[in-house]
Amino acid sequence: MQSQPIDFHPPAEEAAAFLLPVTASLFADRADRFDALAVGHSLGDWLVFLGQLSRAQQSALNALPELPLPDVASLEQARVHGMPPLNVANCPAAWRDALRRIAGELAAQAPDTAASVLATLAAADDARLDQLADALLSGEPAAGDVAELPFVAAALQVVFTRLASQFDASQLQPLDAHGVCPCCGSPAVASVVRLGAAINNLRYLHCSLCNSEWNVARATCTTCDTDQQVALQELEGSKGAVRAETCDACKSYLKIVYQDKDPNVDPVADDLATLALDMLVNEAGYERSGPNLLLIGAYSG
Ligand SMILES: [Zn+2]
Ligand SMILES: [Zn+2]
The missing domain is CATH 3.90.1670.10 (FdhE-like domain)
Incomplete structure (x- = not known):
């Protein structure tokens, strides 16, 4: 009897339903992309500045410690109710460290208007910063705070990206x-x-x-x-x-x-x-x- 090799086709790898952020390079890669897009662009100066902001986000992310994830009971409750495991209303206090680091790193590079906004943020107390974060995350920022918001958002992205990266896709x-x-x-x-x-x-x-x-x-x-x-x-x-x-x-x-x-x-x-x-x-x-x-x-x- 002649033996036939088994025609074995392993099942195609199932596509991932979720891709979690890669914290080692995410904001640095984005900074490179801003730099590339800025060349010859009518908004080139702004895109260059956003590249610097992204690089400052990467530094702030690199400096962040591991952050506490929600406890098992909260995770189970979210799962049962079809809710995401992270609740943006529970923003870790470390976001303010991220903001101050970003403000410090960017201050020297920023154009005048942005530099004065960054100086205001660097001098703001915790309560004021949390007020800005709450307003942004609830989707109801005050019109007078528009200049501060991109920097607040950048710092919040840093902490929530760190948190998300600590999950397992399962x-x-x-x-x-x-x-x-x-x-x-x-x-x-x-x-x-x-x-x-x-x-x-x-x-x-x-x-x-x-x-x-x-x-x-x-x-x-x-x-x-x-x-x-x-x-x-x-x-x-x-x-x-x-x-x-x-x-x-x-x-x-x-x-x-x-x-x-x-x-x-x-x-x-x-x-x-x-x-x-x-x-x-x-x-x-x-x-x-x-x-x-x-x-x-x-x-x-
Ligand atoms: Zn539609
Ligand atoms: Zn998300």
Whole structure:
């Protein structure tokens, strides 16, 4: 009897439902992307400054100790109720250390207006800083605080990214609301269509706060779930690495960036380098479904 080799095809690796942030390089990579996008850009100076801010975020993240995660009972309660494990209302006090470190590092590089805002933040007491954080995280910042908010947001991103990175993906579960982060409950800033063995061509939404990502089927509106009235818009002359996914059912949009068009795309940096695309789809009557926290406060008014 002749033996046949076993034709064994191991099952394709199951695509990850969640991608947790890689803290060693996340903000440094984003800084590099801001630098690259700034070249020849009409908002180049601003993008360069955001690169410096991202680099300061990486330093602040590197200096953060491990942070306490919610206890087992809280995690179980969140799981049973279909809630994300992190509650942004419980912001670790370490966020203020992150902010002061960012303010200190940026002070020397910042243009005059930003430098005076950073000096104000560096001198602010804990209560004032917590007031700014609460206002930002509750989505109700005061109009007079607009200049402070990108820096407050940057520091909050640092602590929530650290917290998110301490989870194991098995501790997360998909939420009913596709546009909301399964780790911290914040809205997505944009989607990324990824390259890579088990995740090739899959679309992941990227959290505006904690930098976690979660898989959602492509060509589905992440606000109202329809797959019928979704279209992609892009700027004339664009190479297709950044598009706006618009939905005619609910009139919302969110941007989507494609790693196969440019492997270095970043959902936060590429979003801010394509504000002209926001203007285009805003004028066509679509409203953005999730904020970019480095531009928070700029949407109103
Ligand atoms: Zn999140
Ligand atoms: Zn929709």
